[in-house]
Amino acid sequence: MFKIYLKELLELTRDKKTLMFTILLPTLLMPIIMIGFGALVAMIDNKAKNEVLEYNLIGAENYPEFSQALLNNSKFSLKSFELGTDYSEAINNDELRFLVTIPDDTQARMNQGQSAIINVLYNDSSTTSAKVISRINTTIDSLRSSQADARLVLLGVSASQRDGLIEPIKLIEATTANERESLGEKIGGFLPYILILLALSGAMYPASDLGVGEKERGTLETLLLTPVPRMHIVLAKFLVIFTTSFLSILFSLVSFALISMVFGPAIFSSAGAEGGEGMTKLLEILSSISVLDVFLMFLMLVPVCAVFGSLLLSVSIYARTFKEAQNYMSPIMMLSIFPVILALLPGVKLDWVWASVPLTNVALAIKEIFKGTIDYSMLGVILGSTTVVAGILLGFCNWWFQREQVLFRN
Numbered sequence: 001m002f003k004i005y006l007k008e009l010l011e012l013t014r015d016k017k018t019l020m021f022t023i024l025l026p027t028l029l030m031p032i033i034m035i036g037f038g039a040l041v042a043m044i045d046n047k048a049k050n051e052v053l054e055y056n057l058i059g060a061e062n063y064p065e066f067s068q069a070l071l072n073n074s075k076f077s078l079k080s081f082e083l084g085t086d087y088s089e090a091i092n093n094d095e096l097r098f099l100v101t102i103p104d105d106t107q108a109r110m111n112q113g114q115s116a117i118i119n120v121l122y123n124d125s126s127t128t129s130a131k132v133i134s135r136i137n138t139t140i141d142s143l144r145s146s147q148a149d150a151r152l153v154l155l156g157v158s159a160s161q162r163d164g165l166i167e168p169i170k171l172i173e174a175t176t177a178n179e180r181e182s183l184g185e186k187i188g189g190f191l192p193y194i195l196i197l198l199a200l201s202g203a204m205y206p207a208s209d210l211g212v213g214e215k216e217r218g219t220l221e222t223l224l225l226t227p228v229p230r231m232h233i234v235l236a237k238f239l240v241i242f243t244t245s246f247l248s249i250l251f252s253l254v255s256f257a258l259i260s261m262v263f264g265p266a267i268f269s270s271a272g273a274e275g276g277e278g279m280t281k282l283l284e285i286l287s288s289i290s291v292l293d294v295f296l297m298f299l300m301l302v303p304v305c306a307v308f309g310s311l312l313l314s315v316s317i318y319a320r321t322f323k324e325a326q327n328y329m330s331p332i333m334m335l336s337i338f339p340v341i342l343a344l345l346p347g348v349k350l351d352w353v354w355a356s357v358p359l360t361n362v363a364l365a366i367k368e369i370f371k372g373t374i375d376y377s378m379l380g381v382i383l384g385s386t387t388v389v390a391g392i393l394l395g396f397c398n399w400w401f402q403r404e405q406v407l408f409r410n
Contacts, residue, residue: 001232004223008210008240027251048131054079054095056087059102063116065143066102073139091123098122098132113151180288184371189344191297191370192363195252196340197333199301202248203241203308204329210237211316212325220407234401238309238394245305249298257294293369296379300362300369303386307358308336310393314400317407343367350374355381358389 054077060067070076079096081087090096101119110116122132152162175182214220223233312329319325336359342348343363350364361382368374400406 001228001236004228004233004236005239008237009243027255051075051131052077053097053132053135055098055100056081056096057100057102059104059106062102062104062106063118066116066118066140069139069143070100070136073135075135076139087121091121098136100136110147116147178372181371181373184367184373188367188370189363191256192343192366193337193340195249195297195301195366196304196336196359196363198248198252199245199305200308200333200336203245203305203312204333206241206244207309207312207316208322208325208329210240211313212319212322213316215320215407216322224407230401231398234313234394234398238306238313238397241309241313242305245308246302249301249305253294253298257289257291288372289370293372296369296374297366300365300379300382300386303383303390304359304362306390307386307393310390310397314393314397317397317400339363350378352378352381356385358386362386 052075055070056079057067057070071078081090081096087096087099091099099121101121103117103119106116106118120133120136123129148166149162152165157165177185214223224230311332315328315332316325319328339357339359340363342357342360348354348360348364350361350368354364355361355378365374365379365382
């Protein structure tokens with residue numbers, strides 16, 4: 001059995017596709033997601049914050065203080081247009097970001113103690129449309145405050161009573177969760193999603209090659225003629241698939257640890273002025289994840305690799321052609337996503353019930369480890385239940401391999 005395992009493993013390592021899917025892709029995926037995507041988000045966000053928005057103003061004389069506030073904001077640029085311009089079309093064509101119209105009765109309304117109505121025309125389907133209204137509101141906050149103070153003085157309200165009148169109930173929030181727990185609850189569910197898909201993709205190609213690939217090459221019959229029990233052949237093939245899936249996870253977690261603890265903070269600390277402060281803070285929180293936590297994440301995924309190895313090998317043994325095997329494996333990938341998505345749903349927490357649900361339990365456990373709130377007593381249940389499922393699937397795969405009508409469906 002061991003010789004067959006080494007033979008199959010050696011043949012796989014000679015294949016560039018195997019090396020790419022089991023070593024190169026998992027190793028590079030984490031840096032691409034964490035640093036590449038993070039840097040891209042920081043760059044886009046920084047660009048959106050510093051973008052100068054071009055606007056046009058109609059009726060500036062009706063509220064000079066407001067028009068002056070817009071002019072004093074360096075993030076706004078007043079753009080002139082000819083009379084009769086279709087401003088809606090100009091906004092849709094990105095010639096203008098927004099149009100402000102101040103009605104003629106604005107001063108009269110304000111003198112009567114009513115609200116000044118200012119009309120803003122903009123395209124809310126734009127990806128940065130929210131920043132238009134946000135910037136305008138920020139610009140006129142001081143005007144709102146001064147107008148409110150002036151009106152309260154006329155009503156005889158003192159400065160000490162002002163805040164209580166405007167905001168009679170003030171809610172002060174406090175949380176018992178630390179930064180790592182808060183971050184883990186928000187994004188911790190995506191890490192197992194990525195890792196489980198990597199375990200599946202790391203097993204998929206080797207499983208196709210070791211099952212239906214042998215059929216297409218005509219080497220399966222030769223292997224069956226050797227004086228080796230079929231159970232040993234199945235175990236050898238399973239161990240090769242398990243190894244490739246195992247290595248995919250190993251390299252992914254090593255890459256995750258290096259990015260979180262070593263390279264990431266160094267890269268983004270030097271990019272703070274260019275919008276990398278948020279990413280630097282994120283990596284500082286990630287650096288609090290210990291080596292033990294990374295090891296426990298890896299441990300949770302070991303039986304998952306065995307589950308995928310057994311299942312995909314069974315499918316590959318049954319398929320007539322490589323194309324047919326791919327057709328069978330695509331639904332397996334889709335079905336494997338649903339249990340992981342359950343871990344992302346609000347209200348789904350790791351308890352003794354969810355600890356026995358395959359894949360969902362692993363995703364929830366990794367999320368809790370990421371948060372630093374894992375109940376270690378549940379890890380045994382998760383490992384045990386997932387290992388039992390893997391054992392059942394491996395037993396089915398061995399029984400499947402014993403059937404001539406399955407091996408030689410052609």
